Amino acid sequence: KAGVTQTPRYLIKTRGQQVTLSCSPISGHRSVSWYQQTPGQGLQFLFEYFSETQRNKGNFPGRFSGRQFSNSRSEMNVSTLELGDSALYLCASSTGASGNTIYFGEGSWLTVV
Amino acid sequence: AQTVTQSQPEMSVQEAETVTLSCTYDTSESDYYLFWYKQPPSRQMILVIRQEAYKQQNATENRFSVNFQKAAKSFSLKISDSQLGDAAMYFCAYPNSGGSNYKLTFGKGTLLTVNP
Numbered sequence: 001k002a003g004v005t006q007t008p009r010y011l012i013k014t015r016g017q018q019v020t021l022s023c024s025p026i027s028g029h030r031s032v033s034w035y036q037q038t039p040g041q042g043l044q045f046l047f048e049y050f051s052e053t054q055r056n057k058g059n060f061p062g063r064f065s066g067r068q069f070s071n072s073r074s075e076m077n078v079s080t081l082e083l084g085d086s087a088l089y090l091c092a093s094s095t096g097a098s099g100n101t102i103y104f105g106e107g108s109w110l111t112v113v
Numbered sequence: 114a115q116t117v118t119q120s121q122p123e124m125s126v127q128e129a130e131t132v133t134l135s136c137t138y139d140t141s142e143s144d145y146y147l148f149w150y151k152q153p154p155s156r157q158m159i160l161v162i163r164q165e166a167y168k169q170q171n172a173t174e175n176r177f178s179v180n181f182q183k184a185a186k187s188f189s190l191k192i193s194d195s196q197l198g199d200a201a202m203y204f205c206a207y208p209n210s211g212g213s214n215y216k217l218t219f220g221k222g223t224l225l226t227v228n229p
Contacts, residue, residue: 031215043219056216088156099146104158
């Protein structure tokens with residue numbers, strides 16, 4: 001059974017540009033959530049989608065957005081990139097039911113220069 | 114708002130010895146889950162163990178076990194017979210939103226070093 005797949009794994013962008021990260025959840029999982037990890041702020045929740053609907057959103061500016069497709073794959077987009085957006089972005093999937101295990105992908109490393 | 118606190122930024126243990134990582138949390142809910150995740154240098158988050166708050170029995174997974182004290186809101190992780198491969202950052206996590214697991218709040222993490 002394939003795990004959570006994130007693409008691209010590494011990318012470098014320039015300030016002001018935008019970026020799109022992709023996440024394919026484990027087959028059968030309908031919940032996909034995104035986290036940002038930085039040395040200073042640790043792991044912070046960005047948002048979560050379930051059956052194409054955003055169920056929960058963290059405290060991030062509107063430049064951070066996401067969506068989920070009918071096949072449960074998800075994308076997150078960051079517009080007008082800032083240096084502080086440099087981070088590891090982790091995608092996680094689960095069935096969405098309470099208490100079920102959340103599985104993480106290997107992450108996408110974003111560097112903004 | 115729920116918070117998760119890991120008071121030990123770094124810990125070290127000798128190979129084959131036992132180490133305990135601490136975690137406390139704050140919640141007003143009565144039914145919830147708690148998780149410990151491991152993040153090795155590859156940076157992939159790997160679930161180590163989970164505890165259901167309504168269960169009295171502490172969870173165990175091979176060499177990993179927890180000491181869950183619900184009244185004290187404490188959830189420590191014990192690693193027995195430590196191995197070099199256990200070296201990683203360990204995160205305690207609490208799922209918000211009424212017990213639903215789709216939004217995790219993480220502690221700051223504890224970096225575990227295993228000495229040969």
